[in-house]
Amino acid sequence: MSLTTVHTVADLRATVANWRAEGLRVALVPTMGALHDGHISLTHLAHEHADRVIVSIFVNPTQFAPNEDFGAYPRTLPADQKLLDDAGVELCFAPSVEEMYPDGFATKVSVDGAMTNVLCGAPRPGHFDGVAQVVTKLLLQALPDCAIFGQKDYQQLMVIRRFSADLNIPVEIIGAKILREDDGLAMSSRNRYLTPDERAIAPTLNKVLGDITAKAANGAELGPLLAKGREDILSAGFDPIDYLEVRDADTLELISDTVTKPARIFVAARLGKARLIDNHAIEPA
Numbered sequence: 001m002s003l004t005t006v007h008t009v010a011d012l013r014a015t016v017a018n019w020r021a022e023g024l025r026v027a028l029v030p031t032m033g034a035l036h037d038g039h040i041s042l043t044h045l046a047h048e049h050a051d052r053v054i055v056s057i058f059v060n061p062t063q064f065a066p067n068e069d070f071g072a073y074p075r076t077l078p079a080d081q082k083l084l085d086d087a088g089v090e091l092c093f094a095p096s097v098e099e100m101y102p103d104g105f106a107t108k109v110s111v112d113g114a115m116t117n118v119l120c121g122a123p124r125p126g127h128f129d130g131v132a133q134v135v136t137k138l139l140l141q142a143l144p145d146c147a148i149f150g151q152k153d154y155q156q157l158m159v160i161r162r163f164s165a166d167l168n169i170p171v172e173i174i175g176a177k178i179l180r181e182d183d184g185l186a187m188s189s190r191n192r193y194l195t196p197d198e199r200a201i202a203p204t205l206n207k208v209l210g211d212i213t214a215k216a217a218n219g220a221e222l223g224p225l226l227a228k229g230r231e232d233i234l235s236a237g238f239d240p241i242d243y244l245e246v247r248d249a250d251t252l253e254l255i256s257d258t259v260t261k262p263a264r265i266f267v268a269a270r271l272g273k274a275r276l277i278d279n280h281a282i283e284p285a
Contacts, residue, residue: 001088001090002085003081003084003085003089003090003091003092004090004091004092005081005091005092005093005094006091006092006093006094007093007094007095007096007099008095008099009095009099009141012054012091012093012141012142013141013142015091016054016142016143016144019051019052024050024051024052025049025050025051025052025145025146026050026051026052026053026054026142026143026144026145027046027047027049027050027052027053027054027144027145027146027147027148028046028053028054028055028056028138028139028142028144028146028147028148028171029042029043029046029053029054029055029056029089029147029148030055030056030058030134030135030138030147030149031055031056031057032057032058032059032060032073032189033057033058033059033074033075033076033077033080033189034073034074034075034076034080034189034192035057035076035079035080035083035084035189036187036188036189036191037179037187038150038152038178038179038186038187038188039055039083039150040083040084040087041176041179042148042149042150042176043055043084043087043088043089043148044087045148045174045176046146046148047088049145049146049148049172049174050144050145050146052090052091053088053089053090053091054089054090054091054092054093054142054144055084055089055091055092055093056092056093056094056095056138056142057077057080057092057093057094058093058094058095058100058134058138059073059075060100060130060131060134061097061101061130062101062129062130062133062134063126063127063128063129063130063131063134064127064130065124065125065126065127068124073189074189074192077094080092093138093141093142100134100137107133108129108133109129109132109133109136109163109167110129110132111128111129111132111159111162111163111166114251114252114253115128115155115158115159115162115251115252116128116129116159118155118247118252118254119155119243119245119247119252119266119268120155120156120242120268120277121155122242122243123242128155128156128159131156131159131160132159132160132163135147135160135163136163136167136169139164139169139171140169143170143171144171145171145172146171146172146173146174147160147171147172147173147174148174148176149173149174149175149176150175150176150178150179151175151176151177151178151279152178152186152187152188152277152278152279153277154175154264154266154279155252155266157173157175158250158252160173161173178278178279180206181203183203184203184206184207184210185199185202185203185205185206186205186206186276186277186278188276188277190274190275190276191274191276193272193273193274194271194272194273194274195272198237198271198272198274201236201237201238201271202271202274202276204232204233204236204238205233205238205267205269205276205278206278208229208232208233208244208267209229209265209267209278209279209280210280211229212225212226212229212246212265212280213265213280213281213282216246216258216259216263216265216282217259217282217283217284217285218285219258219259219284219285220258221257221258222246222255222256222257222258222259223256223257226244226245226246229244229267230244233267233269237271238269238270238271238276239269239270240269240270241267241268241269242268242269242270242275243266243267243268244265244266244267244269245265245266246259246263246264246265246266246282247263247264247266248261248262248263248264249261249262249263249264249281249282250262259282259284260284261284262281262282262283262284263281263282263284264279264280264281264282265279265280265282266278266279267279
């Protein structure tokens with residue numbers, strides 16, 4: 001079954017309605033395009049949970065601040081469609097900004113700041129409101145049985161789980177493991193911004209997180225571990241570090257002493273033009 005691409009909500013819903021009439025289970029993988037193997041791994045997981053898979057491709061303007069890279073964000077729809085077709089995805093939903101936000105659009109979706117004003121939300125006020133808004137729309141437009149989100153954007157995954165539960169959106173939210181390059185760098189559309197020299201430095205983030213995770217899981221004090229981690233990241237060539245923090249895996253509450261419950265260590269740092277993020281799970285021994 002070859003890939004079909006639709007650009008309107010009406011055509012999306014008509015396709016899903018036909019699948020429903022056949023008794024098929026449907027999965028949605030929301031993306032902003034510029035697809036890579038990490039995205040394709042999400043479609044493989046989606047096919048494990050459903051008979052038909054939709055991948056949405058939409059660069060959402062409401063999650064970008066005025067000084068961010070909305071205009072520069074890579075838009076590669078023909079290449080993305082080829083990847084999706086090769087992966088066996090049945091439907092690509094690629095709406096325009098006007099289709100998603102028509103004249104008169106006036107509604108916002110917001111999640112409490114305790115979860116959204118930290119980590120990536122701290123330097124990007126309103127970012128997660130934009131994420132919540134567009135994902136709410138996509139879930140209601142497609143009404144899939146499940147939706148797949150990568151754990152590289154772990155904070156985003158937690159925010160989506162929160163508002164989906166709060167708003168009683170009848171979609172199972174599934175988190176997919178981070179897919180990494182052979183040298184440990186988390187796959188990301190923004191990796192293409194790296195020069196060859198920067199690309200050689202970039203795996204430092206994963207190595208630092210791995211070192212801290214192993215020691216924190218065995219009860220080591222976080223303060224010295226994080227201080228050493230910051231020093232290693234900066235000395236490798238990253239600057240600045242937006243954050244290097246350990247937080248509760250469910251609530252994202254900050255943990256500052258030792259890890260005694262499931263936690264996550266998060267990092268965001270800039271390397272040249274790229275802002276790279278990564279995270280590891282910490283399971284206390």
